[in-house]
Structure formats: C-alpha cells, structure tokens
Amino acid sequence: MVHGTLDSWVAEMAEIADRQGLKPLPTEFHLVPDDEIYxxxxxxxxxxxxxxxxGERYWMAKGRDEHGLGRVYExxxxxxxxxxxxxxxNPNADNVLVIAHVLGHxxxxxxxxxxxxxxxxxxxxxxxxxxxxxxxxxxQQSFLRVEKLVDAAHTLxxxxxxxxxxxxxxxxxxxxxxxxxxxxxxxxLYQDVHPVAADANSYQPNYHVWPNTRDVLAIVAxxxxxxxxxxxxxxxxxxxxxxxxxxxxxxxxxxxxATFWHVRLTRAFSQxxxxxxxxxxxxxxxxxxxxxxxxPYYFGWTxxxxxxxxxxxxxxxxxxxxxxxxxWVNQWVTSDVVKLAQDKAxxxxxxxxxxxxxxxxxxxxxxxxxxxxxxxxxxxxxPEIFVSAMDALSHSLExxxxxxxxxxxxxxxxxxxxxxxxxxxQVKLVSxxxxxxxxxxxxxxxx
Amino acid sequence: MELSxxxxxxxxxxxxxxxxxxxxDRLPELVTHAAVMGAPKGQRIRLAVQKLEEPDxxxxxxxxxxxxxxxxxxxxxxxxxxxxxxxxxxxxxxxxEDLKLPRLVEKSGGSLQRDEVRYDDVTVHGPLxxxxxxxxxxxxxxxxxxxLTAQDLRFRTWKExxxxxxxxxxxxxxxxxxxxxxxxxxxxxxxxxxxVEWIRQQYAASELLFFLHTTEPLQVDEDTFFNxxxxxxxxxxxxYRTIVQLWxxxxxxxxFNRYLLHFSDGxxxxxxxxxxxxxxxxxxxxxxxxxxxxxQGLQSRSPLWTILEQHATIDGNLHPAMRMARINQxxxxxxxxxxxxxxxx
Numbered sequence: 001m002v003h004g005t006l007d008s009w010v011a012e013m014a015e016i017a018d019r020q021g022l023k024p025l026p027t028e029f030h031l032v033p034d035d036e037i038y039x040x041x042x043x044x045x046x047x048x049x050x051x052x053x054x055g056e057r058y059w060m061a062k063g064r065d066e067h068g069l070g071r072v073y074e075x076x077x078x079x080x081x082x083x084x085x086x087x088x089x090n091p092n093a094d095n096v097l098v099i100a101h102v103l104g105h106x107x108x109x110x111x112x113x114x115x116x117x118x119x120x121x122x123x124x125x126x127x128x129x130x131x132x133x134x135x136x137x138x139x140q141q142s143f144l145r146v147e148k149l150v151d152a153a154h155t156l157x158x159x160x161x162x163x164x165x166x167x168x169x170x171x172x173x174x175x176x177x178x179x180x181x182x183x184x185x186x187x188x189l190y191q192d193v194h195p196v197a198a199d200a201n202s203y204q205p206n207y208h209v210w211p212n213t214r215d216v217l218a219i220v221a222x223x224x225x226x227x228x229x230x231x232x233x234x235x236x237x238x239x240x241x242x243x244x245x246x247x248x249x250x251x252x253x254x255x256x257x258a259t260f261w262h263v264r265l266t267r268a269f270s271q272x273x274x275x276x277x278x279x280x281x282x283x284x285x286x287x288x289x290x291x292x293x294x295x296p297y298y299f300g301w302t303x304x305x306x307x308x309x310x311x312x313x314x315x316x317x318x319x320x321x322x323x324x325x326x327x328w329v330n331q332w333v334t335s336d337v338v339k340l341a342q343d344k345a346x347x348x349x350x351x352x353x354x355x356x357x358x359x360x361x362x363x364x365x366x367x368x369x370x371x372x373x374x375x376x377x378x379x380x381x382x383p384e385i386f387v388s389a390m391d392a393l394s395h396s397l398e399x400x401x402x403x404x405x406x407x408x409x410x411x412x413x414x415x416x417x418x419x420x421x422x423x424x425x426q427v428k429l430v431s432x433x434x435x436x437x438x439x440x441x442x443x444x445x446x447x
Numbered sequence: 448m449e450l451s452x453x454x455x456x457x458x459x460x461x462x463x464x465x466x467x468x469x470x471x472d473r474l475p476e477l478v479t480h481a482a483v484m485g486a487p488k489g490q491r492i493r494l495a496v497q498k499l500e501e502p503d504x505x506x507x508x509x510x511x512x513x514x515x516x517x518x519x520x521x522x523x524x525x526x527x528x529x530x531x532x533x534x535x536x537x538x539x540x541x542x543x544e545d546l547k548l549p550r551l552v553e554k555s556g557g558s559l560q561r562d563e564v565r566y567d568d569v570t571v572h573g574p575l576x577x578x579x580x581x582x583x584x585x586x587x588x589x590x591x592x593x594x595l596t597a598q599d600l601r602f603r604t605w606k607e608x609x610x611x612x613x614x615x616x617x618x619x620x621x622x623x624x625x626x627x628x629x630x631x632x633x634x635x636x637x638x639x640x641x642x643v644e645w646i647r648q649q650y651a652a653s654e655l656l657f658f659l660h661t662t663e664p665l666q667v668d669e670d671t672f673f674n675x676x677x678x679x680x681x682x683x684x685x686x687y688r689t690i691v692q693l694w695x696x697x698x699x700x701x702x703f704n705r706y707l708l709h710f711s712d713g714x715x716x717x718x719x720x721x722x723x724x725x726x727x728x729x730x731x732x733x734x735x736x737x738x739x740x741x742x743q744g745l746q747s748r749s750p751l752w753t754i755l756e757q758h759a760t761i762d763g764n765l766h767p768a769m770r771m772a773r774i775n776q777x778x779x780x781x782x783x784x785x786x787x788x789x790x791x792x
Contacts, residue, residue, distance in 0.1 A: 039455030052465050053501060055458030062459075154501050383504050406507040414502035447469045 002092035002272040006031065009096050009271060016268045017103045021313065022261065024106035026081040029099070031088045038062050040085055041072040044244065047128040049135075049237075051150060073287070074098045076105040078115050078247065079123035093276035094283050100265035104258030111320045112254075114246035117162075123243075130236040137229055148444060149230060152418035153237045156217040158382045160241045164215040166222065167390070169208070212386040216399070216419060217241075219387055225395065225424030234422070249324040256300015257320060259288055260308075263301075293348060294377065302346040303328075306337050329378045338367040338374075383407055385429070395425035406433045417443040462499070470496055470531065471541050491532045498529045535644070542781060543645045546788055550735040550768065551704050553613050562607040573602025615653040615704040615735075617646055618690055621672060622711035622742075623659040624681040631742045635710035636673055638740055638780050642708060642788075643669070656693070660686040662716075666693075681715045683751060687726035694733070705734035708787070713741045713749025727758040731766045738787040739771045 042057035077083040084102040221234040341347035388400040420427040420438025427438035582601040657672035661679030664686040759769035772783035
C-alpha cells in the first residue's frame with residue numbers, strides 16, 4: 001500500500017529530485033478521469049482548437065485502452081508552471097512512478113534551450129485564446145471554409161521556420177531605354193544580355209523572394225488572399241506549430257530522460273511498501289518495452305544510462321541543454337557507447353542473417369553497423385522546399401525543390417492544392433522530377 | 448462537466464463523419480471484390496480503408512527498398528490501414544440508395560398495394576412530442592383562456608391509407624455463349640448481382656425474370672441464372688422475340704412497367720435482320736428501359752452495339768428507353784449501373 005497523499009508523494013519526489021541534482025519547473029499536478037486524458041493527449045495540450053485529427057487520436061487512444069493495448073498514463077505540458085495530468089484510475093503505485101516521470105520531463109523542459117524558448121506562462125490560456133478565435137471564425141464563415149483552411153495550414157507544418165523574417169523583395173532590373181542606331185543589332189549580338197530582361201514582351205514576375213525562405217505558412221498568412229481574421233488564425237496555428245516543434249525534435253531524449261529519472265527517483269521513494277515498488281517497476285517494464293528497440297522510452301533511457309556511465313551526469317545535463325535528437329544521436333552514438341550498451345545486453349548484439357526471414361539464423365551485429373543504423377533512423381525525412389518567387393501582379397507563388405529524391409506524387413499534389421487554396425492564386429512547385437500546379441477547387445473537393 | 452471535456456468526443460464524431468464520406472467515395476473500388484458479391488445476406492464483410500490523412504511533403508516511397516533491404520529497425524507496417532465491417536445491405540445502401548428505376552410510371556398491375564402512413568388526424572391522447580400547438584391553443588382560446596390545461600391538449604396522430612404500388616417486370620438476359628470467357632462471365636454476373644440485390648431492396652414488389660441465351664433463349668430461375676454455364680454461338684433475334692412474346696402474354700404494357708437488362712459482349716453472328724429490328728422497336732415503344740451492358744466488347748464498335756444504336760436512334764437522338772454502357776473491368780461495374788438506371792439524364 002502506498003502511504004500518504006498525492007501532495008506528500010509530490011513533496012517527497014521533489015525533494016529526492018533536488019537531492020539528485022534535478023531542477024524541475026514548478027509543476028501543477030492534476031488527477032483526471034480517463035475521458036479527459038484521452039482528450040488531452042489527443043489535443044497535446046489543454047484548451048486547443050477543435051479539429052478532426054484530434055478526434056481520430058482520441059478514438060484510437062480510447063480504443064487502445066479499452067482493448068488493453070496500452071494506456072495514456074500521463075501528459076506533461078511545457079508551460080510555466082508545468083502542467084501534469086495523471087490518470088485517476090491508475091493504481092497509486094503507478095501514479096507515484098508517473099510523478100517521478102513527470103519531474104524528469106519537467107527538468108528536461110527547464111534545461112533544454114529550445115523548449116525554454118517556446119515556453120509561455122499559463123499556456124492553457126494562450127491555447128484557449130486561439131481556440132476561441134477559430135470558434136468565432138467558424139461562426140462568421142462557413143464551416144467548410146474554416147475546416148479546409150485549418151487542414152491546409154496543417155499540411156505546411158514541416159516548413160515553419162522560427163527564424164522567418166518578412167522577405168526582401170528584389171524588383172526586376174529595368175531595361176535601360178536606348179536610342180536605336182543603324183547597326184545596334186550588331187552590337188547586341190556581342191552584348192551580354194540579361195536573360196530575364198531580354199524579352200520585353202513576355203511577362204516576368206516582378207518580385208523575387210530573397211533570401212529564400214521555406215516558411216510557406218508565414219508567407220501565405222502575410223500575402224495570401226485572405227481576410228484579416230483568417231490571417232490571424234493562420235498565424236496562431238503557425239505559432240502553435242512552432243511551440244510543438246522542439247518537443248517533436250527532442251522526443252527520444254525527453255522520454256528517455258524522464259524514464260532514466262523515474263527509475264532513480266522511485267528507488268529512493270519511501271512512502272510505499274516493497275510490492276508497490278515492484279508494481280511500479282512492472283509498469284516501467286511495460287512502458288520501456290525492450291522488444292521494440294526504437295520505443296523512445298527504451299532507446300532514450302538506455303542511451304542516457306550508457307552516457308552517464310561513460311561521461312558523467314554533468315555532460316548529460318549539458319547535452320539536454322543544447323541538443324536535439326538528431327545531434328544527440330549523431331554525436332553520441334559512437335562505437336564505444338554501442339559496445340557498452342551491447343555488453344549490458346540493452347542493445348541487440350545479433351541481427352538476423354536475412355531480415356526478410358528471421359528464422360534463418362543470426363549473426364554478430366558489429367557496433368559500427370548498429371551505430372550507423374541507429375543514425376540512419378534519425379535522418380530527417382522532410383524534403384527541403386523553398387519559396388523561390390512571388391509575384392504581386394499575377395498573384396502567383398512559386399516553390400522549388402532541388403533534392404535528389406523524388407517527391408511523393410499524390411501527396412505533393414494535395415499539398416500544393418492546399419497552398420493554392422490559402423494563397424488564392426496560382427501556385428507552382430518545381431522539382432527536377434516533376435512540376436505541380438495547385439488547384440484550389442481540388443482541395444475543396446477532397447474528402 | 449465542462450464543454451472542454453467533451454471536445455474529444457465531439458471531434459471523434461467529426462472524424463467519423465469525414466471517414467464515412469471517404470469510405471463512401473472509395474467504396475466502388477473496394478466492393479467489386481468477389482468476397483462481397485457471393486456473400487449471403489447480412490454477412491459482415493471486412494474492408495481495408497486507407498486512414499484519413501493530412502497530406503504533407505514527403506518522398507516517393509522507394510519501391511526497391513520496400514521489397515527488401517530493410518534493416519528491420521523501426522519498420523512500421525500497415526499502420527495506416529483501417530479495417531471496417533459492413534454488411535452487404537449497408538454497402539448497397541451506401542452505393543445505390545439514391546438510384547431509381549428510370550421512366551417508372553404509375554401502372555398498377557391491380558393487386559399490389561401497400562399501406563402508407565399519413566399524419567392527418569387529431570386525438571386528445573398521445574405522446575407530448577406530438578402535441579399540436581396551434582390546435583391546443585385554439586382549444587384554450589375557445590374557452591377564453593390564455594393558458595393551457597390538460598384538457599386543451601390535442602395530439603397529431605396518423606391514419607393508414609392504402610397506396611397502389613406501380614408494378615414492374617424486370618427481365619435480365621445474360622449472354623452465355625462461347626465467346627463469353629471467364630472474366631466476361633464474372634463481370635456480367637457481378638453487374639447482374641448488384642442489380643438484382645438493389646431491385647430486391649428498393650422494389651420488393653417487382654417481378655424478376657431471368658434468361659440465358661446463346662442462339663436460343665432459355666428461361667431459368669435466379670440460381671441457374673447465376674450458376675449455369677451453357678455454350679454455343681450467339682444470336683439475339685430469337686431471344687428478344689421470345690421476351691416480347693412473354694411480355695405480351697403475361698405482362699400487359701398497360702399494367703406493367705417493363706424493363707429489359709441485357710449483358711453481352713456484343714459479339715453476335717449475323718447482322719441485323721428485319722425481325723430483330725421489329726423486336727427492338729417494339730421493346731423501345733412498349734418498355735420503360737432497354738438497358739444494354741457491353742462486357743469487354745471489341746475495341747471498336749461491336750455488332751450488337753451498332754445495331755442497337757442504329758435502331759434506337761431517332762432524328763439523331765438516342766431513344767429515351769435505350770441506355771447502353773460498357774464494362775471493361777471491375778471498376779466499371781458501378782458506374783455502368785449508374786449510367787443505365789441512374790438519373791434521367
């Protein structure tokens with residue numbers, strides 16, 4: 001039996017955390033029923049605007065829990081103070097573990113520079129404001145219009161850029177008018193004529209965007225054919241994307257860090273009996289499932305354990321402050337680290353001879369190969385797309401993609417349609433493989 | 448409970464609404480599958496539907512690496528497919544409920560009647576949901592009161608009125624000749640199956656006749672129509688003549704809406720003769736529909752298609768009773784059905 005109350009557990013955990021060198025944010029703990037935690041976890045935060053994708057996640061989370069396939073145990077919000085939601089129907093022992101886990105997250109929020117940059121006081125109010133704005137927009141305009149607007153904004157989530165500045169425009173160089181002499185055409189043959197300005201008849205876009213930016217959502221919110229309310233709505237959605245971006249980029253570190261710390265903190269916890277600790281560790285084993293190596297809890301936790309053993313806790317604090325998943329894995333998953341993890345049997349030391357048919361037997365998994373495979377999984381999967389030209393007169397927008405890999409035909413067409421819907425004019429994406437033209441009406445028609 | 452707590456549930460409904468629409472849009476691709484076609488009534492059928500996705504910029508999946516060469520790390524498979532279960536009736540409802548038999552006019556074959564419920568009566572007892580406010584207030588006003596008592600309440604109630612149903616005879620003819628290979632047979636049976644199921648559901652009182660034909664017609668029952676294979680050459684004249692004869696004997700044009708649905712690859716032996724022309728013009732004149740489904744016909748015009756088109760054209764316009772559609776693959780089945788029995792366009 002776990003003794004004491006939620007308050008006393010939190011107080012003791014905070015004290016243990018302090019002793020071990022953690023500096024978590026002040027954290028509010030809420031005990032909520034399951035329906036609410038599904039809602040919160042599908043919205044990622046309290047009070048956000050409504051959207052059907054949230055409904056899908058809600059449905060999935062609920063279904064998973066009802067079928068016993070996994071449960072949302074907790075949700076922590078990067079806010080000041082941090083908000084933590086615990087599931088009321090969990091056994092007390094589990095909730096003690098979750099408190100420790102939450103303190104780990106909270107410490108991560110406090111240390112990480114990226115997360116600190118996007119943190120706001122009382123974030124729920126901020127989200128609520130946005131939700132209110134979109135709700136009003138729904139009342140002013142047609143439901144479909146707003147639904148499609150939000151859907152279209154969501155397609156651009158990869159391109160948001162916290163360092164976006166309003167673009168500087170370059171106007172077309174004016175062609176100097178010259179008196180035509182008798183043999184000027186001969187001179188012209190030898191002159192280096194600017195190819196863009198060469199032809200006076202064909203229309204050239206008046207503005208080029210410089211420097212190239214990729215933040216299409218910001219561009220569209222600034223220059224698209226939209227009402228002011230819609231512009232504001234798009235900027236709000238973009239702000240929320242910027243808020244969630246660092247969390248997505250540090251998912252493995254963050255979950256690993258919290259798992260690392262809940263193991264340590266619960267070891268020192270005193271207000272429970274032996275079997276409660278065992279119950280908590282049973283849940284830990286469930287969450288950090290070693291069968292799935294790339295479970296963020298398991299992978300992150302084991303990597304932190306190895307790093308602490310090899311380089312000390314101070315180094316880890318520094319990593320948390322400065323790095324994201326990508327740099328973390330690229331810099332720290334070295335052969336030394338992998339070898340130690342393999343020696344401890346945390347990371348696989350054997351791999352199947354034939355990945356198609358695991359029953360054929362397995363072979364030794366060299367540390368270098370495993371390190372390379374791990375790093376490959378973390379490679380960014382997002383194509384780099386830029387706004388290359390923008391024209392006021394014909395209201396057209398041109399995007400460019402120069403990467404070597406081909407873009408997905410259908411999805412890209414959908415996204416370009418979505419941009420056309422927001423932009424309200426001609427939109428074109430040019431890639432070495434294919435050129436896409438956006439059709440506004442196709443986006444409206446899409447189910 | 449705050450409204451914010453219900454947002455998840457509301458969004459779930461929003462999502463399911465969207466999902467329903469998406470399923471409806473994609474159903475024609477899914478359901479020509481044999482599993483649906485042969486299934487007995489009420490059988491639940493599992494269909495894989497793509498999950499609704501928000502598109503984003505992503506790379507074209509590499510077909511080579513999808514087949515092999517994956518390290519096995521972090522490989523997620525088929526997470527974006529959603530399984531749904533529908534019964535054949537539900538599928539039918541989603542697909543064909545908005546269709547009506549074309550050119551159906553009121554012709555009572557005499558015997559068929561059904562009761563129709565109309566709310567056109569008033570009582571003093573009844574459920575509160577049926578209160579007739581105007582009449583109740585009127586009762587109070589008659590007494591000179593401006594409030595209602597229990598005695599004032601009047602309730603709307605219904606009466607059953609007998610309603611004649613239009614009678615229809617629907618004749619399905621399937622080409623069973625040697626030129627119909629396995630695929631063509633499958634496609635023609637699939638189309639016929641959909642039509643029969645739909646007719647059963649929408650027009651339960653109609654009569655169905657089934658014919659197979661080679662050079663000679665053969666009237667069969669439903670089971671044989673879908674299962675028997677005979678073989679031989681193809682001619683259509685005798686079949687049309689037999690059907691016309693049967694109609695004239697048993698289903699008078701004044702009492703019945705007549706429909707003829709013909710499934711064939713259009714590959715008939717002789718060209719037009721006078722007798723065929725007669726039958727076709729007689730059918731067009733007295734029937735509501737001559738629907739012709741050409742199953743994987745010739746690339747150019749098949750003989751039968753040409754003949755029908757030629758005899759059904761009046762002043763350059765196709766006779767309104769003549770509807771033709773081609774079916775070359777599974778995906779064409781439902782559009783073809785829609786083209787033939789769809790809106791009166």
